[in-house]
Amino acid sequence: EDAHLSLDPAFEIAPVNRRLFGSFVEHMGRCVYTGIYEPGHPSATPEGFRGDVLDLTREMGVSVVRYPGGNFVSGYRWEDGVGPDRPTRLDLAWRQIETNRFGLHEFMSWTDRAGVEPMMAVNLGTRGIQEACDLLEYSNLPGGTHLSDLRIKHGAAEPYGIKLWCLGNEMDGPWQIGHKTATEYGRLANETAKAMRLVDPGVELVLCGSSNSQMPTFGAWESTVLEHAYDAVDYISLHAYYEEDGDLGSFLAAAVDMDRFISSVVATADHVKARLRRTKKMMLSFDEWNVWNQARYEGREQGDFEEAPALIEDTFTAADAVVVGDFLITLLRHSDRVSVACQAQLANIIAPIRTSPGGPAWRQTIFHPFALTARHARGTVLRVEPRSPLLDTARYGEAAQLSAVATLDDEGVTVIAVNRSAHEALDLTADLRTLGRLRLAHTHLLEAGADPHATEAAVVPLANAQLDGDQLRALLPAASWSLIRLT
Numbered sequence: 438e439d440a441h442l443s444l445d446p447a448f449e450i451a452p453v454n455r456r457l458f459g460s461f462v463e464h465m466g467r468c469v470y471t472g473i474y475e476p477g478h479p480s481a482t483p484e485g486f487r488g489d490v491l492d493l494t495r496e497m498g499v500s501v502v503r504y505p506g507g508n509f510v511s512g513y514r515w516e517d518g519v520g521p522d523r524p525t526r527l528d529l530a531w532r533q534i535e536t537n538r539f540g541l542h543e544f545m546s547w548t549d550r551a552g553v554e555p556m557m558a559v560n561l562g563t564r565g566i567q568e569a570c571d572l573l574e575y576s577n578l579p580g581g582t583h584l585s586d587l588r589i590k591h592g593a594a595e596p597y598g599i600k601l602w603c604l605g606n607e608m609d610g611p612w613q614i615g616h617k618t619a620t621e622y623g624r625l626a627n628e629t630a631k632a633m634r635l636v637d638p639g640v641e642l643v644l645c646g647s648s649n650s651q652m653p654t655f656g657a658w659e660s661t662v663l664e665h666a667y668d669a670v671d672y673i674s675l676h677a678y679y680e681e682d683g684d685l686g687s688f689l690a691a692a693v694d695m696d697r698f699i700s701s702v703v704a705t706a707d708h709v710k711a712r713l714r715r716t717k718k719m720m721l722s723f724d725e726w727n728v729w730n731q732a733r734y735e736g737r738e739q740g741d742f743e744e745a746p747a748l749i750e751d752t753f754t755a756a757d758a759v760v761v762g763d764f765l766i767t768l769l770r771h772s773d774r775v776s777v778a779c780q781a782q783l784a785n786i787i788a789p790i791r792t793s794p795g796g797p798a799w800r801q802t803i804f805h806p807f808a809l810t811a812r813h814a815r816g817t818v819l820r821v822e823p824r825s826p827l828l829d830t831a832r833y834g835e836a837a838q839l840s841a842v843a844t845l846d847d848e849g850v851t852v853i854a855v856n857r858s859a860h861e862a863l864d865l866t867a868d869l870r871t872l873g874r875l876r877l878a879h880t881h882l883l884e885a886g887a888d889p890h891a892t893e894a895a896v897v898p899l900a901n902a903q904l905d906g907d908q909l910r911a912l913l914p915a916a917s918w919s920l921i922r923l924t
C-alpha cells in the first residue's frame with residue numbers, strides 16, 4: 438500500500454511559530470553546571486559559558502528556553518541567584534547541593550549569547566504571589582523601585598523584558614514540592630497571574646496542566662484549574678515523555694499518543710471556554726517533551742546531597758531520533774493551538790547536547806531532526822490530509838504508518854515525513870499541482886530500520902526522491918525520518 442499527501446496553499450493550519458523549537462534548562466544534574474556553564478573550560482566565554490554548547494544551541498535553532506525548572510523551581514529562591522552573595526543551599530527536588538553561582542543574570546546573558554528567548558518559571562510550590570511579583574519587578578521594571586534598582590545595581594541597567602512566565606511546575610504531581618489540589622492551585626495561579634499582570638501587563642502566562650496524560654487527575658485537573666484561571670492566563674501546559682520499553686513497534690508510533698494528548702487538552706480547554714461563555718481561545722504550551730529511556734527518576738532518594746551529579750544522561754538511539762522527528766511533526770500539525778514547545782532538556786539531562794567536564798560537547802542522534810526541522814520548517818503550516826496504511830500497535834492501538842507535515846514559505850516548500858513501520862518501506866506520493874513550478878532543492882534522511890538501537894545516526898540524502906511533473910515521489914525506508922525541500 439502507498440501513502441499520499443496533497444499540498445495546497447489554501448489549506449493553512451497556522452503560521453510556523455518559532456516558539457515551537459524551544460528547549461529547557463533546569464538546575465538539575467549537569468544541565469547548568471558543566472553543561473551550559475563551565476568557567477575554566479577551554480571554550481568558555483568571559484562569563485563562563487561553554488562556547489561549544491552555545492555554538493551547538495545556535496546550530497540546533499533553539500528559539501526559547503524555559504528556566505530554572507522543572508521540579509527544581511518549586512523549592513527555589515530566585516534571590517539566591519542574584520548579587521554578590523550566593524548562598525549554598527539544599528535542592529530538595531533532586532537532592533543536590535545548589536551553589537547558586539549561576540542565576541538570573543547569568544541565564545539572561547546566556548540567552549543573549551545563544552540568541553534565544555527566555556521563558557521563566559516562578560515558584561508556586563514553597564512560595565507564592567509576592568515572590569512571583571518580586572521576581573517580575575526585579576526583571577522587567579525599568580527602575581525607580583527597590584527591586585528594579587537592585588537589578589541595576591547588580592549590573593543590568595536595562596530591564597530584561599521577559600514575556601513568557603510559567604506559573605509553577607507540574608503542580609498536580611505528588612512528587613512536587615508544595616504539590617496542590619486542582620482547586621488550591623487554580624486559585625493560587627489565578628491570583629498570582631492577576632497580580633503579575635498588575636506589575637507588568639505585557640506578560641504571557643502559562644498555567645500548569647497535568648504532568649502527563651497518565652495522571653489519575655488528567656482532564657479533571659485541566660478543567661478545574663482553567664475554570665479558576667481562564668481569564669488570567671494565556672496558555673495551559675502539557676508534559677510528556679516516551680520510552681521504547683521493549684516494544685519498538687509501539688514506540689515508533691508514540692507521536693500518536695502526543696497527538697491524542699494535545700487533542701484532549703484542546704477539547705477540555707474549549708469545554709471550559711463554552712461553560713464560562715468566553716470568546717478567548719486558550720493556547721497550549723507543550724513545555725516538556727522528549728524521549729526519556731528510563732522509568733521515572735527515583736535513584737537518589739537514599740543518596741547524599743551532591744553538587745551537579747550526573748543524572749539521567751541518556752544516550753539516544755536512531756529510533757529515538759525518528760520518534761523525536763515525529764514529535765516535531767505532531768507539534769507543527771497542531772500549530773493552530775500549540776504555540777510554545779520545549780524539548781526537555783538542552784544539555785546532558787535527556788538532552789540533544791552532551792558534554793564532558795573540561796572536554797568536548799557532542800550532538801546526540803535526536804539533535805539532527807530538531808536542527809533540520811527548526812531550519813527548514815518556515816512560513817505557514819499546511820494541512821496535507823495524509824492517506825496512509827494503518828499499523829496495529831500494542832500500546833497505542835491503530836496508528837497511521839505515515840506521519841507528515843508540510844510548510845510553505847516565500848522561497849519554497851518543506852515536506853517532513855516519518856515512516857513508523859519497523860520493517861516495511863513506504864511509497865509516498867505528494868501532489869503539488871497547486872504550487873506552481875518547483876524543483877527538488879535538497880533532501881535529508883535519518884534511518885533506523887537496519888539498527889534501531891545504534892547510538893549514532895547519519896543524516897544522508899533521500900536519494901530516491903524525485904519530482905515527476907507535479908508529483909513528488911519517494912520511498913521512505915522502514916523506521917525513518919525524512920525532510921524534502923523544494924524551491
Ligand code: AHR
Nearest residue numbers: 463507508509606607781
Ligand atoms: O525534565 C526532568 C523533570 O521532568 C522536570 O524537572 C519535571 O518537570 C519533569 O517531571
